[in-house]
Amino acid sequence: MFEIYETITGENPYKSPMMIYPAPHYTMGGLWVDYNLMSNVPGLFVLGEANFSDHGANRLGASALMQGLADGYFVIPYTMGNYLAGDKPTLVKTDHPEFEKVAKEVKDLTNKLLSIKGKRTVDDLHKQLGRIMWDNVGMGRNEAGLKKTIEQIRQVKEEFWKNVTIPGSGDDVNQTLERAGRLVDYFELGELMALDALDRKESCGGHFREEYQFEDGEAKRDDENYSYVAAWEFAGENKWNLHKEELKYEYVKQAIRSYK
């Protein structure tokens, strides 16, 4: 570990103090699934980090790998088999209208991206988005910051669609194009994260709303109003519908967690 540190920073950690800074590790949540780990698309199962299910508002140490193990070892072998027992998978054909529709959408998106030919690079805009998220949607969040963030994200997104430049074509591998496509997703994800954080007027887990804290600075939950998982359903650009998944505990009693 110390050797790795030295190759990266060029400083000997035994001699000079180590430089440590927080980094976004991952987001909480994921795709909605039912108890069988099937998403709202029939037959599309989501397991591991990609689903929302096993962890709460926090990812405690090693819980991520455990989730992969639990889903893969104990759940999926039974539920997927169960699903397949009632469904005869047929060959998927590329002339299926749904396939053609999606293929056309992707082609249109690609052409649209390539035709902008603006003055800013994907990397540049990506960094701008990152900075915005870093400033206001990190661990500590507050209403004013989040509202501003949503505005800012929409502005960068607009700037992106007007002024991005993507050299090359869509016929071959084009990493710039790939990144642009991902950035388009990130605009959406970033905005949804900010929206969800704004909507949840309490502090819990990795979400610390500065307005909701105890005097000693500990997170203040509001179990009365927010004891639910927020499942946001996509409803067109900049629009999501909230579905509340109630959290019901039979054996465990909810309590304040203090790290002091």
Place this chain on the structure above:
Amino acid sequence: MEAKKLNLTLNIWRQKNSKSVGSFAEYKVQVSPDASFLEMLDELNNTLELKGEEAIHFESDCREGICGTCGLVINGHAHGPLPKIATCQLHMRNFKDGETIWVEPFRAKAFPVIKDLMVDRSGFDVILQAGGYVSINTGGVPDGNAIPIQKEVSSLAMDAAACIGCGACVASCKNASAMLFVSAKVSQYALLPQGQPERYRRVERMVKVMDDLGFGSCTNTYACEAECPKGISVTNIARMNRDFMMAKIKSKEVEV
């Protein structure tokens, strides 16, 4: 405290796609000694894109030496001149002001260039698939320490499992041989009790696919070990040779 920037000349392999013929292109860059090699390429790509030129294609993912996607040959060395690191862990302070740097893709018949510095290493996946499964009992939760394993043996298996599948061994071997990679994958199972049921079948199949894919034969130059970012030892190759010969005698399969 901004360190003085380095002026460097980069000669980078550019190749439009797998079918076209590539050549070197020269770029002059100014870069902070604290930048990583890949960050330098990112910056260069930014300036190229602003000029409307296509970005230099290279692969990377984790940028911390664990995923194995980022291999480049820098001044004749896979993953650059420093030992035991991946390209993404190489920093510009290891170069001198005014230096000329040659950047080439991993070269092997079995690793065709996709574009610029990006090569198709999927042959490795095919080899792994040929290795097949490991028989284990699922269902109940196995007891943590049900199978005793000598500490030294589990360490050896872990050392072998440290291979990140980057392909630097193939790139640096004068024969483009994949023996170090395959032997690491064979060893990580061959050493452990859990790997015994399919031990000989696994090695026979993996070696066969390795040969079919057009990797060269090992001539024991040990360049792979010297260039491997994870320090995988050539004793793994010896173990694989042993297992392969044993498999010819012991394997239950008649045809492979």
Place this chain on the structure above:
Amino acid sequence: MGWFFKFLNSSIGKKFMMAVTGSFLLIFLIIHLVGNITLFFGAGAFNTYVSTLDVIKPLIRVIEVVLLGAFVLHIFNGLRLWLENKRARGITYKVNGSKENSTIFSRTMAVTGSIILIFLVSHLATFFWRFNVHDPMGLATHHQYYDVVVYFFNIWWYSILYVIAMLFLGYHLNHGFQSAFQTFGWNHNRYFPTIKKIGMIYAIIMALGFASMPIYFLLGGGN
């Protein structure tokens, strides 16, 4: 038997064949050197040695056939490996850092091997042919083997080429010795460093041993 030929045609099988034949040749060289040392003890000793070999001719013939087989397989396989391995690279590197990651001995096996092959042909033509088949000078026919050796080793350029060839033999053996152990799977951190050392000592003894003979005669020894 199909499986066996498939094995020999696999990458590891080809290596295995190199190592088996190479090891056999390594042992042969020791015997060859020990026999040739009689040269230093004068005409009588050497001629007696060669004549003794004549007495056990049938056994020698068998060994010679095996030796020929070993050489042919070793050379055929070596050149085949060299060609196939060149092809496996495809486009070569503009900058090659192999100097820093491997020894020159290991990278030049095909070159040193080919030099040995050229030497081998001339060696067989001069000594083997004259001793066993026909000596235009008639010396060997009268069991004057020693004089044949003296004759050739007094040709200064022949001796110098011979010494150079032995240098390359040493190169080849230095890598080949330990390489054979690795191929057989006998690489263990406990004893492999020792094997490498023994290989080097073996290579030096062989190269110096065989080279000492032309040098000895060139410097006027044996007269």
